[in-house]
Amino acid sequence: MLETKEKVMSALEKTLLSDDERESMTANPARQDEAFLKGAYAYLSTTALTARYSVISGIIEEHNCDRILDIGCYTGGLRASLNRHRAYHGIDISAHAILEAQKSYSHIEHTRFTVGDVRTVRFPEESFACVVWAGIGFGYSQADNQSFIDLFDKACEFCSENGILIFECIEGYSWIQTHIERVSKILNVLQVTYPLATVHNKRTLFISRKI
Known part of the structure; x- marks a missing residue:
């Protein structure tokens, strides 16, 4: 079972990703889980x-x-x-x-x-x-x-x-x-x-x- 509560970073930590860090994760198929957990795609959920x-x-x-x-x-x-x-x-x-x-x-x-x-x-x-x-x-x-x-x-x-x-x-x-x-x-x-x-x-x- 996926233990998302232990792995998902806090909202504060997610905002600390730099543009380069976000792009590095989202552009790599092997890092998509990491990108999700670190909030690299959080902007997609904004209004x-x-x-x-x-x-x-x-x-x-x-x-x-x-x-x-x-x-x-x-x-x-x-x-x-x-x-x-x-x-x-x-x-x-x-x-x-x-x-x-x-x-x-x-x-x-x-x-x-x-x-x-x-x-x-x-x-x-x-x-x-x-x-x-x-x-x-x-x-x-x-x-x-x-x-x-x-x-x-x-x-x-x-x-x-x-x-x-x-x-x-x-x-x-x-x-x-x-x-x-x-x-x-x-x-x-x-x-x-x-x-x-x-x-x-x-x-x-x-x-x-x-x-």
């Missing part, structure tokens, strides 16, 4: 960033997607913004993040969470009308571009025929459009900013359809 879930859920409603896969779901915050009749499956590499997600949302019908690395996980005989990728994987591209290509191919593999893919990234990563166009047709691009956020406050959403 300044909650609007991102509303935007993504609105797109899902517009396209009437009945099954959603949330890659890098963190603590499952997107589930709370979705229509409860829509099936939701969240996956994250951090076991502690998934534990928190299960505590908060597993009581909702049609809700599942999986601990796993999206690069290797399999969903036999299962596909999703919408795949959401909100910020995961940008550290991989620092190692080699092929890793990034592999992640996009995997996301597209999870998507059903004519399904949609929603990618969120920091505005500075707009070069990612070339990767999206390899696997899908871009339907819309939204510039979404969060002026009150202290970290990563400018976001871009790419909405695309699998080809």
